[in-house]
Amino acid sequence: MGVLVAFLLFPLAAHAVTPGEMLDDPALEARARAIATELRCLVCQNQSIDDSDASLAKDLRVLVREKLKEGMSDAQVRDFIHARYGDFVLLRPPMKPGTLLLWSAPAIALLAGAAAVWMAARRRSGLAAAPTKALTAEERARLDGLGVARFDDSQSRD
């Protein structure tokens, strides 16, 4: 979907992070980058502030770096931004009642799928068992009376 992906970027032409805004301390800068990739540019679609060239994204990037320089931990910086801009700013949605279904979706899908497979297997083996159930003597006698040939069960499948 590159055509469409491309639209995402259309107001931007220059780059996201510019040399001017980077921190001198490489370790601190690396932490800033890591945090920035998980924060959404609020005026863009589905783009992190690290990738976006929007001026709001730049402001947020600078803010993240300022807070890190003030000595905040990564979590503190994230919480600070989260408190200011709400859930929408987090590209990794927070765990809360409203997102419970979202986060458990893969597990639910796997469990539901596994249950369906198990039930289908049971149904299958149930059906497979049925024809092997021996006929009662009475049934056999009636069949013989009707002239139905006895057939070998093994030919019924494959």
Next chain:
Amino acid sequence: MIVETGHYALVLALALALAQFAIPFIGARLNDAALMRVARPAAITQFLFVALSYGALTYAHVVSDFSLVNVIENSHSLKPFIYKISGVWGNHEGSMLLWVLVLSLCGALIAVFSNAMPDRLRADALAVQGLLGAAFLLFILQTSNPFARVAPAPWEGRDLNPILQDPGLAIHPPLLYLGYVGFSIVFSFAAAALIGGRIDAGWARVIRPWTLFAWIALTLGIAMGSYWAYYTLGWGGFWFWDPVENASLMPWIAGTALVHSAAVMEKREALKVWTIFLAILAFSLSLLGTFLVRSGVLTSVHAFASDPDRGVFILAILVFFIGGALALFALRAGALPVGGLFSPISREGALVLNNLLLSACCATVVVGTLYPLALEAITGEKISVGAPFFNTVLIPIALPLALLMPIGQMLSWKRGDLAAALQRLRVAFVVGVVAAAAFGAWYGTPFLSIVTAGIAIYLVVGALSDLVLRARTSSGRPSLKRLVGLPLSAFGTSFAHAGMGLTLLGLAATGWGVESIVAMKPSSFYEVGPYQIGIESVSPRQGPNYSEVFAVMAVRRDGATLATIEPAKRFYQVRRMSRSEAGIVTIGLGQVYAAIGESHEDGTIDARLYWKPLVTLIWIGALIMAIGGALSLADRRLRIGVARRAAAPALEPAE
């Protein structure tokens, strides 16, 4: 006049589509062969009329007929010729017309290549295809007419969005549509089988080539789009988990599951109900994707259309077809007989597990894509579901799936021997572990990259060792003669799996990429991984409909210049928009990637420089996957049209 002919052809195509639906459908109910025979010519003519209409719109774009709103808004007389042609689908109306063109092409393909199947199945499938065509033709005529005129006509057009003026756009959407609209064929056959109530291995034989065909096109389309994003966006990202990308990924995952379950159904008559369900699901997800992209519901800049009428119309089409198919499924599926039996440890069992994991991935992508929309609609809360979420939840499902792929290949049908299968994979295990250690020693962390790379190598070796093992003679030596004699579908499976392994390796290697963001001074060199990059010159240049500033950069290693690259920043005058053009050179399997930004008064220029080791494997792998699909498609036993002959010796050994 040509434009009016195109418009009128579209109306006639609608009439033909309705006939293609109603007449054969009634014929099939009355068991009237004459009525059923209408289906094929109707499908072929419908396609010809849509093609005529499409040709007329292309003509209007090529000659820059600015009396058409569509041409004004998306073209310019100075636009290069190739973009005049590809610009036809670079907008909502034209893109929908391409969608319908591919849909009617699918109908025509069924009509041409369906000699070997029951008349009723063909008639019903073409009827469903006709109904789909009618719905979308009506949508275009009602809400998205590409032939709308304006008077007086302006002298000049507004040009195409610069980001779409790229060779990538010329190939990507048609391939993508061929893929996701291609699943309509499988959908129609599923609906037809449910209507007719007969579903057997013969049906699986009919749909398998179509599934492969759509899957190949979609694989290539997605890969193409991702490479295009990679080189146009200026920072080397290739997948963003954007809803619009997910729209193409969802049918791909469902289609991948379908290719596998249809194989089980064809060989062993098992998984019938599930295969039918997947056949419905794959195209339903395509419809969902169309709805997401075309309706504007994402309120993203992506959705070129934000007219609510369109959204409601597509939603109605979506509800009608998905709802209808699922209702039919619910009514009929329970009555389907259970197919062949198999033990849990068998090829079938492995494919069931494969389908389970793929379905979980698919469900996760669907939920992740729709969740923010649903949550906002219900509670008003706004959340974002982005790459960190998808990576976190999908990697734990995808990696085990990759581990299982070669094991499944090694198990035999019906009842397999797990210990023996693992035994046969010991070379792959050892090579995988050694490779992981080597990658770890060479590139270092992240740990996830090391593990993923090890699994990827194991996957490639495992997939290929299946071929080698099957080519062994009784003496235990692989023989070339036996290798050549293996069925093409065996090569297909191995290639597709190995391709997946290579893609996985490319993805793993993104963790080892090196990035350098610098204000580059002329004549100094900057380290990026093992390379040094320096600017030789920065100068302006004039293109046909843009002006650009481009830098000539030298890529060196140990003082020797390996290549020069020319990243540029383009400015498109008409739309007053700019975009960057990356400078890329492929070295081995990796790429050096450079993009430039602002220039400063002190003579420096902002630049992003990257060394991306093994990155090309992401797309090479996808290409090999597609080749694998094509090999399977070419297998004589699966080829369209041989179904009847092949059906006779039904006892041919299942492999």
